[in-house]
Amino acid sequence: MKNHFGFRNWWPADTNFEILVGAILTQQASWKSVERAIGKLKEMNSLDLDSIINMPKERLHSCIKETGYFRQKADNLKNICKSIKEDYKSLEILLALDDDDLRRILLSKKGIGNETCDSIMLYAANKEVFVIDAYTKRIMSRVFGIDENIEYGKLQMLIQANLPKNLVLYKDFHAQFVELGKNYCKKSIPLCNKCPLNKICGYNIKQPA
């Protein structure tokens, strides 16, 4: 995949806070719309903890509307920012916690599920956790015959058990899955025969106990 798409290392963002906001906004939304929404926040110089906390809800709605579920996302974002501010003062202090504590705190917030949590851990906190998304599940299902309804944690363990534990590799590999999914493994279309993964179809994956 790297030969095909090139090295990705992905999640373009200027700050960790931008990654946090992007991770929430991109839920069930196209990245294009997320970029525009974040652009609007940047334009009004409001892409930071305090600005989101203090911004009138209607203003935040208008910024993130096109990413969908905008009322939920606005409420969740504000609550998450507020609790980070109250409990840790800054996002960086939260991100500096050890893996288990960080995961526990993130998952306890409404609006942060497995994928959002792991995206923040991998791309903002630089923790070695592999992010599972819909593309990953679909590709593992279509190419390797894994049950597409597999539990998040099970597929995560399966992949992590078969991949060298390396931060840069994890970041790049997740990005490769997304690129592959967008281009060759769409939902209602059979696996494209030009899919670069076809070359290694049948590769013997180690199953977890």
Place this chain on the structure above:
DNA sequence: ACCCAGGTGTTTC
């Protein structure tokens, strides 16, 4: 008109 997008939380069997 229909399906989909870098999901999550709640309710119901």
Place this chain on the structure above:
DNA sequence: GAAACACATGGG
């Protein structure tokens, strides 16, 4: 547990 549903907009 898992299945069904609400959440909402924009692009193909």
